[in-house]
Amino acid sequence: MDTSYHQLKESGLAKVRAAIRAGQYQSHTAGLGQGFLQANLAIMPKAFALDFMRFCQRNPKPCPLSGVSDTGNPMMFTLGADIDIRTDVPAYNVYRDGSLIETVNDISDLWQDDLVVFALGCSFTFENAVQQAGIPLWHIDNNKTVPMFRSGIETVPAGPFSGKMVVSMRFVPEDRVAQVVEISRHYPLAHGAPVHWGDPAEIGIDNLESPDWGDAAPQVQGHVPVFWACGVTPQVAIEQAGLPLCITHTPGHMLITDVSEYAEVPNYQTDTHFKGE
């Protein structure tokens, strides 16, 4: 039996994860498990893991690394007490040689002893903080997908991973831009401060009305386009790298962790507690 989004939205994290693990919920995770950090996913053979980790370190705004598994271990033990990455994400995209070959809801059959899992922070955290400051976000209020663009900004390459930075765009009232920059800078695990605001052409974007992904947002008088580094960047880099096998989350269908959304470090057990000898 399918569990509905509206049922789960009122539920605690344990119920949400149980429904996903059981395959009863296979849809997007926006607004679910409120208060907990959500993450993008990239799973690849160990042979590529060091280069991918370097790519994330060199491009921390599009690729904010929040968790890395041990090789071959599907349990994400820094992100939660019982997170099995093979079952605890609503939907996965499976790529072979750089091509999407299928979308599945469980990757137990695909698991290999040489796989390494990377969890990357997403924009939900800073969006919540911006909304709490009283600044409305069009795509959330209208149940749309944020518009995303392939910018002219080059990422710093590492091994086979490279490419242009993908950015997401939100219109912000001109007199609130400085505040939005300040707020989002405090969330380095959620893409940090914007990479640009104002004229899109300055970062190589021609037309705000035709995003490369997501829905076009209506221009409003007195609003400025503000651009953040986007988690689609590593997905594009991974596709271009043409790895023999790579598994990502299906866009919007994220891993929900046990880490507080506002945690300083991405560990569900804060690293500052001494439990006695």
Next chain:
Amino acid sequence: MDTSYHQLKESGLAKVRAAIRAGQYQSHTAGLGQGFLQANLAIMPKAFALDFMRFCQRNPKPCPLSGVSDTGNPMMFTLGADIDIRTDVPAYNVYRDGSLIETVNDISDLWQDDLVVFALGCSFTFENAVQQAGIPLWHIDNNKTVPMFRSGIETVPAGPFSGKMVVSMRFVPEDRVAQVVEISRHYPLAHGAPVHWGDPAEIGIDNLESPDWGDAAPQVQGHVPVFWACGVTPQVAIEQAGLPLCITHTPGHMLITDVSEYAEVPNYQTDTHFKGE
């Protein structure tokens, strides 16, 4: 001819680096190249690099990763326009099988094609910010080394790397502690917010008068001991791991980068600039 500390303290970054590269300056770097990020160093064979990178990701407060080289490439191209890690640090400690075997001023002869360089943020950045807020720091004002302690806090292990967290301690006036926590939290690449303040026994430290490294600081009425995660933590983890070869900076003798001390991301070319197609 030796270049003196006092000469270099008034010099720009280019002169400082040239003196270090030429072997004319082989001493500590505190206060040199002001305004630029300094970094701890760990150089090891690629076979251990993925696990060490996981150790840093899992323990970001003691091990804030600010740069990682390509395998076998001694140029730290994200941290500066011309940083050669073989010559641009005043002094290096060379470990074989976990034991310190020598301290040298140039590692060109030791360089191997399988080496990976890790640069880790250090405390100088947040210390400058704390001082600028008008809060004095005893060890700096008295030209001492900050007291450091092996705490009871366990790091999160990764491969051969594990062990207790080393913390540094600074006494702070009781009514400024909240401010100091807030300030340092803004510098995740410089160890972030303190891991503890108040009773040392709560993090397994018996006696503030006998630090494991550095100089004991005098207790002052109305001051509270505040503990930050310390960059000695990865050094201890590396020693315990007993790698066949590992090269670190000699404590206090850091890499000075081209990255602004207050940069959001550790790249000397900000990643937000679009230079045109």
